[in-house]
Amino acid sequence: MSTAAGHDQGDAAQLLAGRRICVCVGAGGVGKTTTAAALAIGMAMRGLKVVVVTIDPARRLANALGLESLDNEPRRVLGGERSDARTAAMPEISGELWAVMLDPKRTFDELIDRVAPTPQRAAEIKRNGVYRQLSGAVAGSQEFTAIEKLYELAEDDYDLLVLDTPPAHSATEFLNAPGRLTAFLGGGALQTLLRPTGLGMRLLGIGASPLLAALRLVTGVDLLTDLTRFLTLIGGMTGEFSARAARVEALLHAQTTGFVLVTTAQTHPVQEAIWFRDTLRASSMPFAGTIVNRVAPVVAPSTQAVGESPLPAALADRLLACAEDHAILANRDRANVARLRERFGDEPLLIVPDLDERLTDVDGLVMIQRELFRV
Numbered sequence: 001m002s003t004a005a006g007h008d009q010g011d012a013a014q015l016l017a018g019r020r021i022c023v024c025v026g027a028g029g030v031g032k033t034t035t036a037a038a039l040a041i042g043m044a045m046r047g048l049k050v051v052v053v054t055i056d057p058a059r060r061l062a063n064a065l066g067l068e069s070l071d072n073e074p075r076r077v078l079g080g081e082r083s084d085a086r087t088a089a090m091p092e093i094s095g096e097l098w099a100v101m102l103d104p105k106r107t108f109d110e111l112i113d114r115v116a117p118t119p120q121r122a123a124e125i126k127r128n129g130v131y132r133q134l135s136g137a138v139a140g141s142q143e144f145t146a147i148e149k150l151y152e153l154a155e156d157d158y159d160l161l162v163l164d165t166p167p168a169h170s171a172t173e174f175l176n177a178p179g180r181l182t183a184f185l186g187g188g189a190l191q192t193l194l195r196p197t198g199l200g201m202r203l204l205g206i207g208a209s210p211l212l213a214a215l216r217l218v219t220g221v222d223l224l225t226d227l228t229r230f231l232t233l234i235g236g237m238t239g240e241f242s243a244r245a246a247r248v249e250a251l252l253h254a255q256t257t258g259f260v261l262v263t264t265a266q267t268h269p270v271q272e273a274i275w276f277r278d279t280l281r282a283s284s285m286p287f288a289g290t291i292v293n294r295v296a297p298v299v300a301p302s303t304q305a306v307g308e309s310p311l312p313a314a315l316a317d318r319l320l321a322c323a324e325d326h327a328i329l330a331n332r333d334r335a336n337v338a339r340l341r342e343r344f345g346d347e348p349l350l351i352v353p354d355l356d357e358r359l360t361d362v363d364g365l366v367m368i369q370r371e372l373f374r375v
């Protein structure tokens with residue numbers, strides 16, 4: 001392709017060969033959601049039944065995928081029997097593309113339904129104030145529920161699952177969050193709280209304190225009662241949670257899973273990408289490769305051509321300044337891509353140019369797909 005950053009190492013088909021799960025990770029705003037959708041479209045165009053789990057897609061992308069609402073169940077977007085305007089625009093689709101926009105709260109509720117011993121117990125947990133706070137807290141629960149959804153969909157008959165990941169402030173947040181939460185729900189902390197001599201029970205002892213009574217009066221929230229009840233309700237399920245956590249761990253480490261690192265070529269994201277990839281490798285996660293998104297294409301400005309053109313001098317000057325700015329960006333990108341290559345050796349490294357405002361609908365995703373699959 002035409003970026004002066006050199007040739008791509010491999011393409012998306014190689015990146016995904018033999019994988020059933022692809023997890024797109026990377027810093028916020030680098031293009032994870034877009035890349036996940038483009039990879040999914042690309043593989044559906046190559047005959048697979050693919051589902052993409054998106055999180056917080058930009059409105060335009062959601063519209064392009066026909067995801068107007070959060071319904072937490074995959075919908076067929078392209079291929080299969082469905083034939084609408086979108087499909088007509090993509091005659092070459094031989095597989096199926098399904099998409100779901102993650103609803104963390106619903107995913108959490110469904111998990112409780114599945115894990116609770118009886119529907120009554122599930123209903124009581126879902127009514128509990130502490131549970132409602134926990135499942136409604138967007139930060140943290142998105143990471144956890146994304147993995148949970150993945151686990152659930154892995155039991156269906158998709159050939160490939162592409163998982164987008166939340167707009168984490170830093171890469172570690174995503175990798176650690178599911179573990180943190182499952183460790184809490186399934187692990188020793190709860191048991192400790194629930195022991196008669198544990199902190200939970202001691203907290204109960206102070207439940208009668210005037211301060212808490214006043215708080216209850218003012219806020220109407222009976223925190224301690226809710227908390228104790230929550231811990232008791234969930235207490236019997238910790239075994240189930242840890243078993244599930246272990247199965248999710250196994251799924252994420254499977255050789256048929258691949259983490260795809262998405263980054264831009266800007267200096268800070270590149271630094272974070274290097275760190276992210278090293279962390280994945282160190283925790284023996286199956287690393288598939290890197291996609292460098294939004295790389296500024298090198299367009300050689302011809303000073304002479306502008307100088308000789310019949311444009312008014314002021315306009316010509318501004319054009320030249322513009323071209324120079326662009327060249328600076330393109331050079332920076334090229335240097336950063338070179339840095340990544342040096343660090344990552346001959347691992348797959350794919351380049352996607354910046355498409356500017358052209359990325360508006362399915363056609364835009366198909367363009368990105370073309371870059372990724374090098375067609």
Ligand SMILES: Nc1ncnc2c1ncn2[C@@H]1O[C@H](COP(=O)(O)OP(=O)(O)O)[C@@H](O)[C@H]1O
Nearest residue numbers: 028029030031032033034294353354355356359
């Ligand atoms: N190759 C590209 N060219 C142009 N715009 C892009 C490209 N990739 C992503 N974008 C735009 O960048 C913004 C962030 O992308 P998004 O996929 O939502 O990132 P993330 O999921 O990592 O936060 C979106 O507005 C998207 O349309």
Ligand SMILES: [Mg+2]
Nearest residue numbers: 032033055056
């Ligand atoms: Mg996103």
